[in-house]
Amino acid sequence: MLKPEDFRRSIVHEPGEFLAILERRLRAAGSSGRAGPRARLLEKLSTCYQLVDGELSKAEAFLKKIVEQGGFYAELFKLEAGVEPGEVLKRVKALRRAAGNIYASSRSELKSARGERDAREAFRAGVGRLVSIYRRNRKTLSAVRRVALEFSRMPDVEGDLRVIIAGMPQAGKSTLISRLTNAKPEIGFYPFTTKNIIAGHLPVEPYGRIVLIDTPGILDRPMRERNPVEHRAVLAVKHLADALLFLIDPSPGKYYSLDEQLNVYRTVQNMLQGKPLKIVLNKADATPPGELEEACERVRREAGVEPLVISALTGLNLDALKNWLTGLLKTGTRGF
Incomplete structure (x- = not known):
């Protein structure tokens, strides 16, 4: 690179x-x-x-x-x-x-x-x-x-494992990368705060360095209708990812429905061509337990995987997320 x-x-x-x-x-x-x-x-x-x-x-x-x-x-x-x-x-x-x-x-x-x-x-x-x-x-x-x-102006994305953080706007991608790494992205309260690629580095001794890459939000629409900001995110997923975290916002205040977010997930999944992917339900702190479980069940049923529930804001289950990332680094996911 x-x-x-x-x-x-x-x-x-x-x-x-x-x-x-x-x-x-x-x-x-x-x-x-x-x-x-x-x-x-x-x-x-x-x-x-x-x-x-x-x-x-x-x-x-x-x-x-x-x-x-x-x-x-x-x-x-x-x-x-x-x-x-x-x-x-x-x-x-x-x-x-x-x-x-x-x-x-x-x-x-x-x-x-x-x-x-x-x-x-x-x-x-x-x-x-x-x-x-x-x-x-x-x-x-x-x-x-x-x-x-x-x-x-692009960040240094060199590392031993590149992990894209993807999802629709306002899913909490920037908050997550700021909690996991040394990156200082702009945290906003409106869609498309992140207009460029942001990278943060997570050293994992003695195995190497994980690079987490925060991408602009991708909307649920055909590729020809996507704007340049979304295209940057698509290119990052397509070319930079060794693995990917897909963030879903299940909270009552979400900008986009679960249907829209799952549609974007399927689009991203097809781009990855079998590389490791983890669905992460963020904003557990702002989601009532019943609605959170309902969202988990939707993911299990429609994506066929068990999501990881976190709160990037409070730190809930971030250790579990780091363990998953460290496991990928230990097993040499690059070139998967």
């Missing part, structure tokens, strides 16, 4: 930032005055090319990482940018070749110019063509920048 720092080095500048940097560097290039006028122009032309090529090379390196990694990152790139990363990589490579050709031809024209006026014309034309590569392709480069920034 890639880490956030793998992406920070690949963040290109916005066109406005790029032009400001270029202006500063062109002023500084050849400012010593020791070289002749033509040598200074050659140095400035080289400065412009190096900046353009440096930005394109950062974009290329980022896209190569995404294409090579595939899976989660490639699908998330397409979700964020609306285009396959491989197609953007081809485009950026072509732009680098074009910039190299422009630089080579402009340098040759500048060196062979008959007089100072022709040399300045060759210089201005070369710089203008190099800058136009950035300007004409600002949409592509801005998309690469936006996705690289998004990826750089």
